[in-house]
Amino acid sequence: MSPRPLAVVTSAHPWGDPRVFGRELQACLDWGLPVDLYAQAPPGAAPALPAGLRFHPVPPARGRLGRVLRALGLWRPLLRNGPYRLVHFHDPELLPAMALLALARPGTHLLFDIHEDLPLQFRAKTYVPEPFRRPLGILAAWALHLASRLFHGFAPATEAIASAWPPDATRVVHNYPRTLFHRPGPAPDPDRVLYMGGLSRERGLLLALEAVRRARAVRPGMRLEVIGWLLDREVEAALGAASAEGWCTHTPTLGAEALAERASGAGIGLVTLLPLANYQEALPTKLFEYMALGIPVLASDFPLWRRLVAGSGAGRVAAPEPAAVAGALLAMASDPAGLAAHARRGREAYLARYRWEAEARHLRWHLARAGLLPPEPPGDAP
Template sequence: MTPHIVHVSSAHPWVDNRVHLREAAAAAAAGYRVRLIAVDSPLAAPETGVDVVRIPSRHRLRRMILSTTQALVLALRSRAPLVHLHDPELIWTIPVLRLAGRTVVYDAHEDLPDQVWGKDYLSPRQRAVFAFISHGLLRLAGTAHRVVTATEWTGRRFPVSRRVAIHNFPLARPEDDQQLPVLDRPAVVAHVGVLSHDRGIDVLARTVSEPHFPAGWRLEMVGSIDRATSTERLRAAQETGRAHHAGVVGPMEARDLLLHARVGVVPFRRTPVTDQIFPTKLFEYLAAGLAVIATDMPLWGHLLDGIECVTFVPADDPAAMARAISRYADDPALLARHSAEARRAAQRFSWAPEAARLVEMYDELLPDVRSSAPAGDAG
């Protein structure tokens, strides 16, 4: 049966939190027939009512040529009237899709020019060239019927009349409502998500070797490691027995880890990109009732103003992070109080209002489609 909406990614795995479990799933739950074209992965995802078509995982150059072309062909063959694109490398398909009569939504997960300037492996000259190209791509992306952005900051580059911010706030889960009190959990500091130089892999590795890191505590990590990132320090940290990296797991398994931890850490370096994003893990920590230790980012401080469960530390400072962990280890009453405050704060950062705003956008672009869909057609 022809889908109403097809979400397309040539870079993200089919289990991706934002692409599948939030946005595509929200449309399916609202009654739209939804298909997802995304990269194959052995990881599992819960049933969402989304029809998934997987394309092979390829290295960067082959992905940019073969995967984007394959994804475009599959999107056109789906005959879906609305195509929701999720990667900068798919921007070139926007005019093709529009000429084919499709309504196009482009999803800007991050600010592309800032992302380019943050690539340490590029020379300054290369960064300047790619940043120039990225501005041209964004002008082309702005020709989509709507541009969905993960933050208001990312949206500043697109026409006001066409943009809508849909934040990466976590899905509500019954498991979070049944969580153990924080003091009944293992003495674990948790980190979930991608590890790279900019996302604090070296800070985490050095934190467990600091003299202030509390005895009997350990650091548990899950998530992919950026291919350009050295893992030498991480391997050394694991050899001490105070740190463990469990590799890549599914999104719900990552959140399950948090229910068996006491503290969550967000050790980002200050870069043009990290200064302007809301990391999903931050909100997932709150939902799991964790005290949070995070880099002192002005945007995060503004967002969390008045919430007392977050300890901000300077960037690139493993000693400060170790001291913050030790503070919680030495003061169980403080840890319990911050855990309770985290659960209260989590109510402010719920996916439900974001999903409603996303579905409202689809309703505007596909008038009368949802109301005329036969009963039981959501999957």
């Protein structure tokens, strides 16, 4: 049997995840590569699949242990449905399954798409008891060291993550949104505050809710619009209480077109991740989505984000604690001219530096290394 070109595998990311589905998988289809996708099916009706995509649903799992066991078993369907020339996988929990696949199919090129720093991520997880966080971080670092020897390519989301991987097999693929998000809309509405993305304590949803609640004591018309998927049940009650009070709405994840339509005209976009080590060097997709949509940004004051947000003029940063964020919200909302300037400068920075269409060539570099596409001409290389 001749190998199929490419399998894309994710056991944890929901259907429609922007990096996995909206950018990288779609780019492969746009380049004419047939793709076998292994992922969780979306709730409801079966998805409509574009030409060239063959879907293998990953079964649901209950609890974190169930997720780990499900991920471990994914090497079997990959072995059965292959062989593949390249397997592009996205989740650290897939590392054992991909190691088994590497041993069973030594000719398969394995590309690890690395979204976060795994050792730092373990040390920051609140559901892991404190005494176990550091040992698990050390174990994760050891596992990644083995992965660097066993796998063939590495696509980290940031330069900080890239520093841990073999330089000749590594190229950063940033989380920049597609131009689809560039929809110049109405002037920013100072009272429309937006939070997009995964919903959890660590990602700053509880902080955002408390900050808007405090700001409303001074500016009662301010409201919060939350768009995203629940990552843990801890935030569900707080989100429901704010919604019941009438100043907060929650919409599950939307497709790119619907998201752009819904978000257009918001006055302030929040990126309020907590100061955990694995977040401070991250580049959240929603930061660039706000810029693309002309939504002024209010982000946690991390050095990298300060340089990006303040340096581009796209918005402000504030210490990731309720009083500071509430104060920044009120200061931004009271300055409509400043909001308009942030919106304009954010769009300009996005179009000049932060678009997926310019970034896609880095993913193409990985596919060319695997022999799926011809290399780019030397003059086009970064």
